[in-house]
Amino acid sequence: MLSVLKRSRLKLRLGLVLFNNYNINIINIQSKWQFSTQSESKKADMTTPKSIACNAIDRANDCLREISLDIWEHPELCFQEHHAHKVLTDFLEQRGFKVERNYKLETAFRATVSNSGTEVDALNIGVLCEYDALPGLGHACGHNLIAIMGLSTSLGIQEALLKSNLQGKLTVIGCPAEEGGGGKIDLINAGAFSDIDLAMMAHPSQHNVPKPVYIAMAQVNVTFKGKASHASSYPWEGINALDAAVLCYQNISCMRQQLKPTWRVHGVITNGGEKPNIIPDKSELLYYIRAPCLAELKDLQRKLTGCFEGAALATGCSVNYEFDSKCYDSLQSNPVLADLYVANGETLGIEYETDVDRLLKPGGSTDMGNVSKVVPSIHPKYSLNTTASLHTTEFRDLVKTEASHKITLLHAKALACAAIDVYQDTRLLGKIKESFQSAD
Numbered sequence: 001m002l003s004v005l006k007r008s009r010l011k012l013r014l015g016l017v018l019f020n021n022y023n024i025n026i027i028n029i030q031s032k033w034q035f036s037t038q039s040e041s042k043k044a045d046m047t048t049p050k051s052i053a054c055n056a057i058d059r060a061n062d063c064l065r066e067i068s069l070d071i072w073e074h075p076e077l078c079f080q081e082h083h084a085h086k087v088l089t090d091f092l093e094q095r096g097f098k099v100e101r102n103y104k105l106e107t108a109f110r111a112t113v114s115n116s117g118t119e120v121d122a123l124n125i126g127v128l129c130e131y132d133a134l135p136g137l138g139h140a141c142g143h144n145l146i147a148i149m150g151l152s153t154s155l156g157i158q159e160a161l162l163k164s165n166l167q168g169k170l171t172v173i174g175c176p177a178e179e180g181g182g183g184k185i186d187l188i189n190a191g192a193f194s195d196i197d198l199a200m201m202a203h204p205s206q207h208n209v210p211k212p213v214y215i216a217m218a219q220v221n222v223t224f225k226g227k228a229s230h231a232s233s234y235p236w237e238g239i240n241a242l243d244a245a246v247l248c249y250q251n252i253s254c255m256r257q258q259l260k261p262t263w264r265v266h267g268v269i270t271n272g273g274e275k276p277n278i279i280p281d282k283s284e285l286l287y288y289i290r291a292p293c294l295a296e297l298k299d300l301q302r303k304l305t306g307c308f309e310g311a312a313l314a315t316g317c318s319v320n321y322e323f324d325s326k327c328y329d330s331l332q333s334n335p336v337l338a339d340l341y342v343a344n345g346e347t348l349g350i351e352y353e354t355d356v357d358r359l360l361k362p363g364g365s366t367d368m369g370n371v372s373k374v375v376p377s378i379h380p381k382y383s384l385n386t387t388a389s390l391h392t393t394e395f396r397d398l399v400k401t402e403a404s405h406k407i408t409l410l411h412a413k414a415l416a417c418a419a420i421d422v423y424q425d426t427r428l429l430g431k432i433k434e435s436f437q438s439a440d
Contacts (some may be wrong), residue, residue, distance in 0.1 A: 015084065017189040036169065049164040049424065050344075053156030053416040060155050064148045065090060065405050070402035072144040072400045075133030079176030081107040084131035084261055086162065088147060088174055097172065104182060104190040109174035113158045122383050123429060124169040125419050126196040126375070128368070129155045130178045138397035140386075141179065142204035142433035145408045150174075152409050156416030166423045171196060175367075180219065182286075182326035184367035188374055196336060198376040198432055202411050203391065204399060205381035207353045208345075210338045215262070216265045216297045217290045222248060222308055224317040228281035238279030242272050244315040245283035251307035252287075262362060263300055264290035265433050267419060290365055293330050327371040332439055334376040336432045340421050345414035353383075364390070376436040382411040 067087055074083045083274055085107045093099045096365055097111035114122070129150030154172045158331045161170060173192060177183030187193065205221035207213075224245055229238030259265065267287030273280030289304065291297040301323055342352055353359055368379045384404045388394035422428045 008065045025047055029409065032270055049160040049166055049420045050417045052147075052161040052163050053420060054413045057152045057156045057289050057413055057416065060152065062186060063091070063407065064152055064409065068144045068148045068153065068279050068405060068408075069400060071131055071147055071192070071264070072139050076125060076131075076180050077135055078181030078183065079105070079107060080133045081132050081176050084107060084147065085106035085174065085176075088129060088131065088151065091151065092172060094153075095158070097154075097158070103174070103263055104154075104187055104192050105126050105176060106187075107174075107176040108183065108187060109172075110192070111154070111174075112163065112169065113173040114169040115161055119277045122168050122191075123423060123426065124171055124195055124197050125157065125422065126173055126193065127157070127415075128184075128199060128371070128421075129172065129174045129202040130176075130201070131174070132177055132179050133182070134179055134181075134391060137391065137393065138396050140393065142395065142399040142404075143178070144391070145204050145399050145404060146201065148405075149408050149412050149415075152412035153200070153415045153419070156413060157419050160416070160420050161423070166420065168423045169417075180365055182324075182328065182367050182370075185326045185370050187330075188370055193371060193374050196375050196421070197429060198334070199368075199371055200341075200378050200415050202378075202382050202415060203366075203407065204378045204384050205363075206383060206386055206388070207358050208350060208383045209353050209381040210361060210378070211333035211335070211359075211427060212331065212343050212379065213362045214364065214366050214369050215264075215290045215292050215329045215362050216369065217288055217328040218295050218301065220287045220301075220304065220325075222287065222319065222321045223284040224248070224283045224312060224315070226279070226281050226315070226317045227284075229275045231279050233280060239281070239316045241281040241283040241315075241317050242280050244311045244317040244319070245272060245285055247314055248307055248311035251310055252304065255303060255307060256257040257299070259303075260291075260296070262292050263301070264288075265294070265304070288365075292362070294327060297327060306430050326367075329373050330367040331366065331369040331379055332372040332436075333378050333380075334372075334432055334436055334439075336428065336435050337376060337378045337418065337422075338380065340418035340428070341380060341414055344417035344421070345411065347417075348410060348413055350382075350410065350414060371374065378431045380411075382407065398431035 048353050071084045089099050089101050089109050092111040103110040127150050129147045131147040133139050144179040172239030175184050179418045206265050226241035270286050271284035291300050308321045
């Protein structure tokens with residue numbers, strides 16, 4: 001009886017093993033079929049406009065890396081970017097773009113491409129490049145990466161336009177002098193954006209912020225004039241312009257307690273005299289002043305004039321101050337276009353910032369703010385996985401690394417895919433423009 005029971009149990013175990021093996025085989029067959037199907041689907045997906053764009057960016061990786069390092073190694077100040085201008089325009093011309101060098105400004109350019117059958121009034125998307133550096137720091141704002149961000153985004157869009165059924169135009173605009181020169185403002189005034197339907201670019205930073213807060217900014221140059229004299233033999237005959245500059249600086253510092261938390265004032269003395277034994281007959285200061293909008297910037301300007309004039313009155317100097325007419329406006333990110341960028345970025349594996357304080361933190365200023373008031377625009381910040389602040393040697397060294405390069409190209413794909421969404425669905429352009437027109 002016991003042996004019969006053992007044989008029954010053995011048969012039962014064998015049956016379970018065979019059944020489990022059968023199930024495993026079925027699961028393996030199903031998994032292989034699913035993997036094969038997914039693989040085939042992925043292969044087929046390579047013919048879609050977005051896949052075409054991403055592949056084009058990947059293929060250009062080595063060339064883009066060389067260009068980024070070349071620009072990094074040859075930093076040029078605003079309106080002097082002759083080397084970068086040549087490097088970028090030569091590359092675009094080699095890639096089949098119609099290039100207009102010295103477009104409106106000596107170191108600006110325009111490069112265009114379109115489908116052969118594109119209508120005159122077809123959708124025209126603008127992709128912007130920046131490439132100027134900071135005095136004394138080189139590319140500590142990462143404009144070498146912004147330059148190739150524009151190139152790679154444009155290469156992706158170009159190939160999608162030419163190898164799919166998309167219809168439209170692409171315009172790459174090389175924008176000099178973002179670092180205080182207001183190159184984009186000059187280009188706006190010269191009509192460079194008159195035929196652009198929407199504009200995009202992106203900036204390296206510490207966080208992935210699709211709609212960053214960039215505030216309005218104006219520069220002001222202040223000049224005090226006094227009277228020179230020998231600082232030891234006849235100091236009483238002099239009128240010290242350096243004292244006026246120092247007092248002006250202190251006046252502004254004392255006034256900070258009465259400034260709004262969202263206002264910023266920062267400056268340097270650019271000329272304090274020639275030698276200690278000569279009472280300075282001239283001194284100069286340069287200030288950047290910032291506020292959330294141009295209206296508040298005007299209020300801040302009125303407060304500062306008292307500081308300038310008070311310092312002159314106290315020291316017996318004369319004063320001349322001039323606020324730059326090329327004020328940087330605050331950035332108006334287009335929410336529809338920004339959402340497209342985010343949706344495509346998330347598909348590519350990008351994780352965007354969710355911390356409210358970081359999302360709302362005011363940053364610096366950019367003349368892209370002025371562009372955003374003329375055409376619907378986005379200027380997202382993208383993270384280089386760092387805590388280093390922009391405009392530092394640490395950030396300057398970071399933007400030349402391979403890791404920063406790879407991150408830049410990833411976000412370029414997100415921008416290119418967002419542009420492709422608009423080319424594919426013209427209704428999106430209507431929503432983008434409606435949002436732009438209803439913005440405050």
